[in-house]
Amino acid sequence: MTGRTAGSGVAVVGLGETEYYRHGGSPHPEFRLVLDAVRAAAEDAGIDPREIDGYCSFSDDRNAPTRIATALGARDLALSTMQWGGGGGGGAAAVANAAAALAAGYARYVCVFRGLAQGQFGRFGTASTSPHAEWPSSYEAPYGVLSAAQLFAMRVRRFMHDHGVTQEPLRAIALASYHHAQQNPRAVMYGRPLTPELYDRSRWIVEPFHLFDCCQENDGAAAVILTTTNRARHLRQRPAILMAAAQGADPRQSAAAHNAPDYASANTRNVARRLYAMAGLGPRDIDVVQSYENFTGGVMMSLVEHGFCEPEECVEYMTLDNFSVGTGKCPLNTSGGNLAECYMHGLGLVVEAVRQIRGNSPNQVPDAETSMVCSGPMAELVSSLILRR
Amino acid sequence: MSEVDRRAGRYLPPGLPRPVPHREGLDREFWEGTRRHELRVQHCADCRGWQFGPEWICHRCHSADLCWERVEPRGRVFSWERCWHPVHEALAGFGPYLVVLVELPAADGVRLVGNLLGDPLQEVVIGAEVEAVFEDQPDGETLTQWRRTRANESIGDVG
Numbered sequence: 303m304t305g306r307t308a309g310s311g312v313a314v315v316g317l318g319e320t321e322y323y324r325h326g327g328s329p330h331p332e333f334r335l336v337l338d339a340v341r342a343a344a345e346d347a348g349i350d351p352r353e354i355d356g357y358c359s360f361s362d363d364r365n366a367p368t369r370i371a372t373a374l375g376a377r378d379l380a381l382s383t384m385q386w387g388g389g390g391g392g393g394a395a396a397v398a399n400a401a402a403a404l405a406a407g408y409a410r411y412v413c414v415f416r417g418l419a420q421g422q423f424g425r426f427g428t429a430s431t432s433p434h435a436e437w438p439s440s441y442e443a444p445y446g447v448l449s450a451a452q453l454f455a456m457r458v459r460r461f462m463h464d465h466g467v468t469q470e471p472l473r474a475i476a477l478a479s480y481h482h483a484q485q486n487p488r489a490v491m492y493g494r495p496l497t498p499e500l501y502d503r504s505r506w507i508v509e510p511f512h513l514f515d516c517c518q519e520n521d522g523a524a525a526v527i528l529t530t531t532n533r534a535r536h537l538r539q540r541p542a543i544l545m546a547a548a549q550g551a552d553p554r555q556s557a558a559a560h561n562a563p564d565y566a567s568a569n570t571r572n573v574a575r576r577l578y579a580m581a582g583l584g585p586r587d588i589d590v591v592q593s594y595e596n597f598t599g600g601v602m603m604s605l606v607e608h609g610f611c612e613p614e615e616c617v618e619y620m621t622l623d624n625f626s627v628g629t630g631k632c633p634l635n636t637s638g639g640n641l642a643e644c645y646m647h648g649l650g651l652v653v654e655a656v657r658q659i660r661g662n663s664p665n666q667v668p669d670a671e672t673s674m675v676c677s678g679p680m681a682e683l684v685s686s687l688i689l690r691r
Numbered sequence: 692m693s694e695v696d697r698r699a700g701r702y703l704p705p706g707l708p709r710p711v712p713h714r715e716g717l718d719r720e721f722w723e724g725t726r727r728h729e730l731r732v733q734h735c736a737d738c739r740g741w742q743f744g745p746e747w748i749c750h751r752c753h754s755a756d757l758c759w760e761r762v763e764p765r766g767r768v769f770s771w772e773r774c775w776h777p778v779h780e781a782l783a784g785f786g787p788y789l790v791v792l793v794e795l796p797a798a799d800g801v802r803l804v805g806n807l808l809g810d811p812l813q814e815v816v817i818g819a820e821v822e823a824v825f826e827d828q829p830d831g832e833t834l835t836q837w838r839r840t841r842a843n844e845s846i847g848d849v850g
Contacts, residue, residue: 437745
């Protein structure tokens with residue numbers, strides 16, 4: 303490897319997940335789910351959960367590190383970091399923040415976590431009940447632009463218009479997630495395969511998104527533990543080394559009333575450029591990709607901006623075959639992803655990216671050496687990372 | 692009778708969030724404009740650049756000397772979406788409805804979100820010319836909606 307490694311030698315050493323439920327299906331409140339995932343990750347790493355001395359999350363997480371450390375009886379709490387930005391754009395960024403803190407010596411074992419219990423706290427796909435809309439939502443909400451799908455659909459529509467893209471790439475992305483979920487008993491959509499006909503017949507949520515273009519809403523929790531590669535040598539699992547991570551935004555992507563200059567975009571150009579520069583790699587060097595499906599159209603634009611194909615090649619490149627483990631050059635969302643495994647704000651994608659490096663994915667890419675995660679396309683803040691063996 | 696009137700004066704049902712001016716005064720002039728059925732966009736007195744949505748300073752030259760310039764309320768469809776799934780209780784049983792993102796050639800292509808009046812199942816063409824229809828609200832600020840410009844009118848002829 304020619305690239306320098308982000309965080310000067312940091313690795314993911316522990317993975318924890320609760321059972322994944324449909325929204326409202328959890329028997330436990332959200333905080334309990336988080337504790338279960340954190341403890342499972344410590345067990346997986348082979349450390350006492352009291353040794354975790356740092357916590358990072360994203361997207362306005364409700365579960366404060368002080369509360370977690372207290373519940374676990376931790377000896378020290380050295381790091382509590384929340385990534386700015388809503389949605390799942392901060393997933394890889396939270397990992398990057400953990401890595402930076404480890405490299406700087408602020409903490410020894412940092413846990414990145416995410417818990418969601420939408421039965422307890424309300425659903426993402428439902429609009430706010432506020433009677434008023436003030437800047438910037440005053441320029442959208444009164445016109446019925448209220449949900450994430452409605453906020454993003456016009457970006458995708460414009461991209462399709464600019465580059466002659468049909469519905470097929472969106473359908474292929476949905477089919478790939480469901481295809482891989484059929485090998486993953488943990489996936490909420492395990493045993494519920496999707497066919498092209500089912501996709502085509504499914505109702506519109508907001509054109510150009512069918513039902514199956516939109517992520518699930520789920521209950522559950524996931525956690526990953528990072529430490530330095532030096533410490534990782536003495537732990538239980540093969541470390542997944544963080545080669546590179548990047549977070550941020552393209553110019554004026556948060557301009558109100560949909561005035562981002564590069565509108566038909568996933569907002570990942572700057573992130574992809576910095577990511578590859580840090581890794582010393584390009585898209586051809588990536589063996590497997592987990593790309594956050596809030597909506598399939600965002601995955602499509604993110605893959606383009608991460609250099610996997612040109613915009614005009616989407617229809618040709620983005621096929622179920624090409625996205626499937628075993629047949630494709632670009633194995634995508636190999637656990638079932640947000641569409642078919644679980645929507646844990648994308649932290650499940652990080653877990654799956656690590657499994658690919660360990661060699662125990664339910665859809666293992668043979669000899670995967672590099673594994674990419676792209677978090678939260680089209681969100682105001684996005685992030686990506688690359689792991690290696 | 693306009694398309695707005697056909698639905699008791701409004702395109703979408705009552706009960707959706709009502710726009711209110713920013714509490715710190717950022718966009719007061721915009722909403723004063725729409726109440727008078729005028730479309731106003733921020734224009735930098737120093738670098739002459741247009742800007743929307745509203746900001747406190749010019750993002751190009753950082754001047755705080757921003758004017759609210761009245762612009763011809765005509766534009767082109769930059770993108771669109773047809774919303775089917777009701778995500779708000781006020782929309783239950785209502786849809787579909789059309790949202791358009793309109794760029795204003797008279798203001799360097801700044802964009803506004805609105806509804807496209809008329810048949811919600813109509814074909815929407817990116818690049819189509821539209822004109823504003825100001826939709827007064829009984830209990831709040833005026834909305835800026837859009838309808839297709841008649842064939843014999845062109846936005847090239849105005850402003």
